[in-house]
Amino acid sequence: MTPALTDPAALAEKLIACPSVTPATGAVFDCLEAMLRPLGFTVERFVDGDEAEGGPVENLLALRRSGDGPHFAFAGHLDVVPPGEGWTSDAFLPERRGELLYGRGAVDMKGAIAAFVAAVARTPDAGGTISLLITGDEEGDAVHGTRALMRHMAARAVVPELCLVGEPTSVQRLGDTIKIGRRGSVNMWITVPGVQGHVAYPHLADNPIPRLIRVLSAIEAIELDGGTDWFQPSNIEITDLHVGNPATNVIPARAAARLSIRFNDLHRGEALVSRIAALVEAEGGTLQAKISGEAFLTPPGALSTLVSDAITAETGLVPELSTSGGTSDARFLSALCPVVEFGLLNATMHKLDEAVALPDLEGLTRIYMRVLAAALSPAAAG
Structure with missing residues (x-):
């Protein structure tokens, strides 16, 4: 000793x-x-x-x-x-x-x-x-x-x-x-592009915010699972929304959001990324993801x-x-x-x-x- x-x-x-x-x-x-x-x-x-x-x-x-x-x-x-x-x-x-x-x-x-x-x-x-x-x-x-x-x-x-x-x-x-x-952890960054324009002339612009809202609504509707013998249910949390538009009369050029998923052993990170990416791409958006661990x-x-x-x-x-x-x-x-x-x-x-x-x-x-x-x-x- x-x-x-x-x-x-x-x-x-x-x-x-x-x-x-x-x-x-x-x-x-x-x-x-x-x-x-x-x-x-x-x-x-x-x-x-x-x-x-x-x-x-x-x-x-x-x-x-x-x-x-x-x-x-x-x-x-x-x-x-x-x-x-x-x-x-x-x-x-x-x-x-x-x-x-x-x-x-x-x-x-x-x-x-x-x-x-x-x-x-x-x-x-x-x-x-x-x-x-x-x-x-x-x-x-x-x-x-x-x-x-x-x-x-x-x-x-x-x-x-x-x-x-x-x-x-x-x-x-x-x-x-x-x-x-x-539980595993994955963070995702969603970007929905639009076309900037004057709010009085919406036909000359493309507002990305409604499309981002549709994406987030679809994500919120997902129930990943009900948990297992050893794990609580997996959960998706929206952790940030960002448009960065200081003007009241401008349709923004982009809208973005971030979400985090903590998931149990019924899932793999890549499969979750693919599932969310399909919803994002359906509205013309792009997705970046980082899987911190399975x-x-x-x-x-x-x-x-x-x-x-x-x-x-x-x-x-x-x-x-x-x-x-x-x-x-x-x-x-x-x-x-x-x-x-x-x-x-x-x-x-x-x-x-x-x-x-x-x-x-x-x-x-x-x-x-x-x-x-x-x-x-x-x-x-x-």
Whole structure:
């Protein structure tokens, strides 16, 4: 056991003290690497993407191999959202007040990374492989982060058998919720062109607004599904309308709208884009789309049971298995192996004065220790 590395609160403070607004590189990765090398990890770091592409983004792959046992991966991100104005104290100067540790990233998700490092430091080497898959681009476009990390892993033939993502999934109490899937996400931009003209001479113009309204009415009438056993119904939300016409006597030359679809595993992003595009093109419009991720589900089984049992043994709670919330990098990692998400309370993530309860950091460390012990047992490989 390495005493300096067994205290999750102290480790979290070190990570928080490294400003790492997305996309993250540099000092925060230096800090994590300094924690991992004394624990026997081989650490590989690389940067992907340039400034013009939304980068540069740093990624880290850490591996500790011991024998032929199972390979368990912990995934997470060191980048954080901008702190915003109005913090009680400096967002990147961690501060303990009572039983709370304040700082940007305390729960999302430097605290969970610190807890996992502390759990490894307290866990006897029982064989098997432990890896950390850490990106600096989860809060951003997620283009040069985990997907680039997965390409790097493929080139190195690194394939975990089980993966836990340390996102803050708990709602009311530490351990009350595990994520076993997430809905997919696609954003679409609709443009309907027209012909500008004077409102008194509409026959000499072509007003695009009525056609855009017809498109949006058709979209609003769509009922994608009624939900599934594990997912709520998919939903389409119109998130913006724009004409940009300052004049009261001018028919505009274009009208535009934006919509977002969060969808369950009954759908694929491309199929949804094609369906909406047909409605748009019928009114002479054009559609651009960005699929942020497909829906995924890790059906209840060995991994969710393993994590649930660890939570119950430590807290007495039986966690809910959930697919609620937004997207996470688990949507990419699910292509490698079974993946679930479990971490701290999410009540203050992305908020001013983000804070983690110190007892929760210790509790999460102990739960992660139980997960490691079970995941690295020979039975887990089966």
